[in-house]
Amino acid sequence: MxxxxxxxxxxxxxxxxxxxxxxxxxxxxxxxxxxxxxxxxxxxxxxxxxxxxxxxxxxxxxxxxxxxxxxxxxxxxxxxxxxxxxxxxxxxxxxxxxxxxxxxxxxxxxxxxxxxxxxxxxxxxxxxxxxxxxxxxxxxxxxxxxxxxxxxxxxxxxxxxxxxxxxxxxxxxxxxxxxxxxxxxxxxxxxxxxxxxxxxxxxxxxxxxxxxxxxxxxxxxxxxxxxxxxxxxxxxxxxxxxxxxxxxxxxxxxxxxxxxxxxxxxxxxxxxxxxDHAGKAPEDLEKALGDFGLGGAGQNGPEVVGEGWTAIATFDTGEAAPKTEDAPKEARGFLDALGDEVSGKFGSGTVFKTKIVNALMTDDGKVYVGAVTPQALVDAANAAK
The missing domain is CATH 2.50.20.10 (Lipoprotein localisation LolA/LolB/LppX)
Incomplete structure (x- = not known):
């Protein structure tokens, strides 16, 4: 393998x-x-x-x-x-x-x-x-x-x-x-x-x-x-x-x-x-993601909401999401340029946007990801409440 x-x-x-x-x-x-x-x-x-x-x-x-x-x-x-x-x-x-x-x-x-x-x-x-x-x-x-x-x-x-x-x-x-x-x-x-x-x-x-x-x-x-x-x-x-x-x-x-x-x-x-790099790069990447609140993603495997083109993967990191300023310095400016604050019945969080894949990270550590609009992510988070 x-x-x-x-x-x-x-x-x-x-x-x-x-x-x-x-x-x-x-x-x-x-x-x-x-x-x-x-x-x-x-x-x-x-x-x-x-x-x-x-x-x-x-x-x-x-x-x-x-x-x-x-x-x-x-x-x-x-x-x-x-x-x-x-x-x-x-x-x-x-x-x-x-x-x-x-x-x-x-x-x-x-x-x-x-x-x-x-x-x-x-x-x-x-x-x-x-x-x-x-x-x-x-x-x-x-x-x-x-x-x-x-x-x-x-x-x-x-x-x-x-x-x-x-x-x-x-x-x-x-x-x-x-x-x-x-x-x-x-x-x-x-x-x-x-x-x-x-x-x-x-x-x-x-x-x-x-x-x-x-x-x-x-x-x-x-x-x-x-x-x-x-x-x-x-x-x-x-x-x-x-x-x-x-x-x-x-x-x-x-x-x-x-x-x-x-x-x-x-x-x-x-x-x-x-x-030379056995375990090194993955460990460093895992630490970087962990510093930004994503380290627990693998512990609670993603669930899929919806089907077809509007399917959304969701998982719980198990901890409150940090602010962008807590991210690794290499990613800080990148994340600032992507993130928009949103709120709803689920509480509040940040949507990170691209032209295709968008991700919502709520302040209580839940993540919703899909090739869907930011509003679809907010709707999925609201529906989960």
Missing amino acids: AAQRKTSRYVVPIAVAGIAAATIGLVPALAASGDPDLPEITAQQLIEKIAASDTQTLSGTFKISTDLGLPAFDGLLGGLAGGGSGEGSADPSAQLTKLVSGTHTLKIAADGPERQKLTLLDGKEQYSLVHNGDEVWAYDSASNQVFHEKGAEEAGRAPEKELPASPKALADEVLKAAGDTTSITVGGTANVAGRDAYRLVIAPKQQGSTVEAVTIAVDAATGTPLKFTLDSTSGGKPVVDAGFTKVDFARPAASEFDFTVPKGAEVTEGDQLEK
Whole structure:
């Protein structure tokens, strides 16, 4: 289990596939002006096309922009987790956290499940992550640091999960599990990275969700997801806008996945990194959260109120919530920028807001979290009284 968890740090999702409690809208695609004129297709047929896709090889340029409506928090996670790998490290678990904010350009190559390469371009500097067979290499040009782990393929092997026998069977399973909280339709067509694509639009029917819609651009020829967009009800820029700007489905050259340690670079082995930081970063993070009244969260496991897009997780920290000034200094300004004081039948508390996920911490230590509006959190707290 520990080995699987360690290796899972290197998995970088290119497309997000997670559709639950959904209603499939059988609305055919209608091409808008300027978009490719493709044959009509229903949402069920498009889901079948995605399920039938067997893309094993590709290369290209991928751009991801993330706007959570948060103040800048570069270094915040590293500051809270003190002792973990941060700037000047090639450890993937530290470097890939950069993708949760701002705009980034990546070069991507894949040749089946055994060989992948990702290069994060950051001005003149680059960060490269290479998986080749049973080895993982990572290189940070800014610090001339190398991370290496052997046996990654074996460590990441997980038991196979039985899946429906055909794309249609998989689509039928989605239909069977469908509820009345979500609408899934085909919202026209698009051109992504020079490829004709259909737009699969997933949107909540419920009131109170902060999610406006999730849109996945699906390659019309291969069924491969090319772009993912998550929009918030607050409007403005998408919360996540991630997709290929260039893509080629030909097999990359084998040499693309070779790695040679640059001259003078310092190499850190994965096993040694685990030993050096065993228990340290989690303990420091737990202390930081405990200082802000969240240390008891794990003692009283969360309960879920509601369903679908408006589900709210709630738990009791077991102690009165401190004020923002009691938070770790690394987080103080960050929390000040997020928090709004609220009150109701539950008493009083603070709502910490992003464009998608909001959290209410009451003064008596109860926490309500969900991809819902602040008012929905207040209503849930009032209902609990």
